[in-house]
Amino acid sequence: MSNSVVAYRYAKALVDLALEQKVLDEVNTDMKFFEEVCSQNDEFQRVMANPIIRHEKKKVILKNIFENRINPVTYSIFDVLTKKNRESLIYPISVEFQKLYDDLNQIERAVVTTVEPLNDAQRKEFLEIVKKATGKKVELEEKIDVNLIGGYVLKVGDTQIDTSIKKKINELKLELA
Incomplete structure (x- = not known):
């Protein structure tokens, strides 16, 4: 086992x-x-x-x-x-x-990675997005990664939304190669 x-x-x-x-x-x-x-x-x-x-x-x-x-x-x-x-x-x-x-407690854990710390309005927006998508209470973990250059990466369960500039640059590199 x-x-x-x-x-x-x-x-x-x-x-x-x-x-x-x-x-x-x-x-x-x-x-x-x-x-x-x-x-x-x-x-x-x-x-x-x-x-x-x-x-x-x-x-x-x-x-x-x-x-x-x-x-x-x-x-x-x-x-x-x-x-x-x-x-x-x-x-x-x-x-x-x-x-x-x-x-048991209908809690969804989400991780948001940004270049700089979230302000209260941004934090509230991410909480609302995840709550609306899952219908659960949300516990948001915040991470900082300066390599993203801009944008954010939001992970909820197995789903990831990546709007980072780093990802866009990598996609552009693949397109041009």
């Missing part, structure tokens, strides 16, 4: 448990915190994925970092995974959990 299927099953079980215990929002916050720790610390991810490091050591690391900072329901999944030597799945589980949480 692939890791993504296994991660999905654990995430689904965690969502069901969190719903049953009425702590879904807290567990979501915990999983975001875990993703943040992973994204800020590559070494942590490597340790969790390393099969040479004993699971008892990984359990101590998880306990020291998370036990007093997260909900017991969230910590229980860490405990189960260390007992089954599946610590490497914690990050993929947190990603799958976020997808399930978003589906």
Whole structure:
């Protein structure tokens, strides 16, 4: 069974448990915190994925970092995974959990990349565009990429709208070649 299927099953079980215990929002916050720790610390991810490091050591690391900072329901999944030597799945589980949480709460995530930071009017316009297209609440992530030269790239799910000057220049190069 692939890791993504296994991660999905654990995430689904965690969502069901969190719903049953009425702590879904807290567990979501915990999983975001875990993703943040992973994204800020590559070494942590490597340790969790390393099969040479004993699971008892990984359990101590998880306990020291998370036990007093997260909900017991969230910590229980860490405990189960260390007992089954599946610590490497914690990050993929947190990603799958976020997808399930978003589906349950009708949230659409969008990423807009521009040359400079959006002003309030632009941000509101992007939020409206995505909300109108999806009918869901929108969480907009903003990124800056000066290489775009101008325009924007908007990603919503599998859809991407690219109005950047960089793309237009590349298209022109292909046309002239």
